[in-house]
Structures are given as structure tokens and as C-alpha cells.
Amino acid sequence: MSSPAPAPEPLYRTPTAAEQKAAATHLQRAEKEAAQSRRIPEGVAGTEVESAGVVGFGTMGRGIALSFASAGIPVAVFEESDEAWVRGEATVAGSLSRAVGRGKIDEAEAERRLRRIRRAGGFEDFGVADFIVEAVFEDLGAKQEVFARLDEVAEPGAVLATNTSSLDVNAIAAATRRPEAVVGTHFFSPAHVMRLLEVVVGEATSGETLATAISLGLRLGKAPVPVGVCDGFVGNRMLFAYRRQADQLLLEGALPEQIDGALRRFGFRMGPFAVADLAGLDIGRAGRQRRCGPGGRPPAGKRRRNRSSRTGSANGDGSARKRAPASTGTSPATGLPCRTRRWPKSRAGNRRRRESSVGRWTTEKFSNAVSSHS
8 A cells, every 4th residue: 555645734834944044045046047148158248337327217217216326326317297207206215214214224325325316308318328227108119119219319338228027128129220239127116125137138139238237137236037038028927827816816706905915924025916006007907908909808807907097006096995994893694703894885885796696705715715824
């Protein structure tokens, strides 16, 4: 008779000191190996970046600009909207203020970083930049227009980088007369905090351009990983499958807060809906519409979000609205004390309709599944 299969390890087993040391060693080695690429010929080194440019001062643009400033690199930022510029300045100042409050930097360093970020009067101000990152809305036409304008003003040898999270870098590079100088630098939100940096290698990207992007990523304190051109690259291709399952739970009756909470208790820093709110729901909507094509239709729950005007926490209207304060009540099902909330009528009605569907995974079942792993 065959021996019984070993019992699975508990989800919340605390690793030993030896296991933690081995994991840290593996992570260091993996990061070092991931930053290497066969596309860089032997002996080719990247150019040191002394000045940078960023197009756009939205959520990603200001995070990227702050990353440059924190590494000691002066950066010129082009933003057409005065309102967006003022909002971005306030956000950057707030981030630096919080860093001072946490003791990560002192006030003098915060002031120096803030002074390294200046507003560009026009694209002509990028003529002296060594490395220019485009961080405009995730639309291929808009990005191609930006790159065509950058091609006219950037100095020879400057790297033109796109922060696209899923679009075709080759198509963007085709808008220029120097596709060998174009590379993708996909920062993850918030760009000044998250370490992962996907360096997207186009068909024409030169070894020197790639080497410059990787060395710059290391200088910014990132973990650069060269990836190829495909829809979503690597990080977002994994995220697509992850989000499909989260959206299915949403359609089956669970609320965004419950799904996010379950994953936080499992060990994630943020849940999928909080991540989407931070990145911008409009970004996800544009990607879904592009992948579905002219005649395609996203799933029902995503169609409802597509029609909604809520675009994410940047505008104060993400997936999870702020609730009324919790109060102590009695469960009508068990008669036991419980914490209750006053939900908005529209959400409560949708919740009741979802939970009445036969065969659905109701909120109660979801809560039981969560508690069984707690």
C-alpha cells in the first residue's frame, strides 16, 4: 500500500529563521539576474542620466518625477493644465511632508527634492534632457502624438521612454524617426514607492538604450526587469487573471471591501479593488474596451462600471465608497450581537438582488470562507 499523502502546511505557518534567510538570498539573486538581458551586447554600457523630462503630471507622472528628484536628478515636467499642475505640486509636497514625518528624510532634503522638479514651458524644454518619460493617458493615438513631438526636440542620444502599462511599444516607436531610442519603462503605482519596473524591449530598441534604462532603474532604487512586447507585458497579464476571479466574486454577491479585506488578511498589502481605485478605474476601462474590440462586450459587472462616472480614488469616487459609521445591532438570522452599517439604498438593493440568485456565492458564504482561513 502506498503511504498516505502528507498533510498540507497551514496557510499561516511562521517561517523559520533559516527559511527566511534562504528566501532573502534567493530574492537578491533573482533581482540581480532579472536585470540582465541578452539584448545588451558585451561591453555596452548605458549612458548616465544627468537630466530628465516627464510628459504629464497625473498620478503616474508625478510619481515618476518624484522618483527622479529623489535620486538627485533634476526633472522638467510638461503639463498643459494649470489645475493639474497645482494639484500635482500639492500631492508631491504632501508625499515629501509625510516622508519627513516618518523620519525617512529631513526637511532640508525634502526641499531639495521639491526644487529639482520644475514645470516645462513647452516640449522645447526637453531639448537638454537625457531621458524623457511619457506618462499621458493610456491611449495609443495620444502617445504616438507625444512621441512625434518629442522626436522633433530631443537631442541625439536621448532615450524616449513610454510608461504604457499594456500598449504596443513598437507602434509607439514607429511615430519617431529613432525607434532604436524608444523603450518602455512601466512604473507601477505609486511610482515613487513601488520597486518593480518593467523595461519593455521593442523590436528596434538598441542595446545601449536598454542598458541606459536598466541602469537608470537601479539608480532610482527600482528592480528593473526586461520584458517583451505583448498585451499587458508580464505584471498586468498576471493581474488580468487575478482580477477576473475578483470580479466573479463581486458578481456572486461579495462587496469590494470584503474581497479586499480577505486578501489583506491572506497577506496582500492591498486588495484588487483598492489597487484599481489607486491606478484609476478609467485606465482599466480603456484597456477592457481595447481588448474587447469594436464589437466585443466586457462582462456584465464591468459594463456597469464602464457606464459609471466613477474613475478611482484620485477623484474620490472609487469602487468602495466611504460608509456610515458601524454600529452594534442584532443579527436577524442568529439573534446574536453583530456590527451593522447603514448602506446606501442603491447598493443595498443591488446586494439583495445578487444574494437572492439561486446558486450564488452569497456574502455569508464568502465570509465563512474567509474565516476558515483566519
